[in-house]
Amino acid sequence: MLELIALFRAHRRALTAAEIAERLGASRRTIYRDIAGLQAMGVPIDGAAGLGYVLRPGFDLPPLNFTPEEIEAIIVGLALLPRTGDKGLVAAAQSVAAKIEAAQPARKRADVGASGWHAMPPARTEPALLRRAIREERRLAIAYRDGAGQLTHRAVLPIALIYYVDAVILAGWCELREDFRHFRLDRIEDCVLPGGGFAGRGEALRAQWNVALAREAETCGS
Incomplete structure (x- = not known):
């Protein structure tokens, strides 16, 4: 469903269920079901089967928030990745941390960024x-x-x-x-x-x- 919303936000024109299904690698039946589910949750998607669907302007996802314990769990998991020496996962972990930090209220951002990133010496094999x-x-x-x-x-x-x-x-x-x-x-x-x-x-x-x-x-x- 998040992929559906992202797809709608990236296109200003109406998208048919067939187009969406091809882009997301799903069946049209699944697309119809998920669109109906999003509409039931209040996501402003206009359109109908056979005509196409469009997301009305102004819609945005709610901010991502975590409890203090959840933030601590994320920090520990991300901070351990540099110790593997896997540069690809380290870069991905830093990107995840930055996205989570940006989505948190200002008072929580220091908690997300508090952990250092200490990498192990790189292995000969990537x-x-x-x-x-x-x-x-x-x-x-x-x-x-x-x-x-x-x-x-x-x-x-x-x-x-x-x-x-x-x-x-x-x-x-x-x-x-x-x-x-x-x-x-x-x-x-x-x-x-x-x-x-x-x-x-x-x-x-x-x-x-x-x-x-x-x-x-x-x-x-x-």
Whole structure:
């Protein structure tokens, strides 16, 4: 519904349900339902099916407000992101913080901006590349130095990034070990996308990985 409002605000002319559905990747039935829902909530949308819809001028969204506890939770979460060394997420976190601060009453703005942004030293491998490989289900070729200092070259099917306070871990299927493995980003000395992928297998691999983690936890607890 927020995307609908944003779309209406960006266009001065009437938009048909078919146009809106194509832009938002939804069905016309969903668009009709959501427009009716917005109208029921008092959003001034004029028009009808088959004719098009337009948002009357002057409408604006209400200000975004949080309780003190909610602000503290947001601050803690955003402030931890720079410690991952992920420059893309750090930039996004700073943008989120700025938007939240701008939307708060003046007396609360100092609270939002009170947390410092202390980044960890950057890893050799940019986390944005790993996130892309996970999304697109692309194989990775990495050079990894383990805790004993031994360097190995691995072909990995990446399935998840795990963000801890002091480390970021890449989880994936290691073709060398023929099993799931976890790699600290600060020990990955080189990483490329050599070509090839595992399209359509990501969800199944994540399910198998979760089962393996559960079994490991049971073993450790017994």
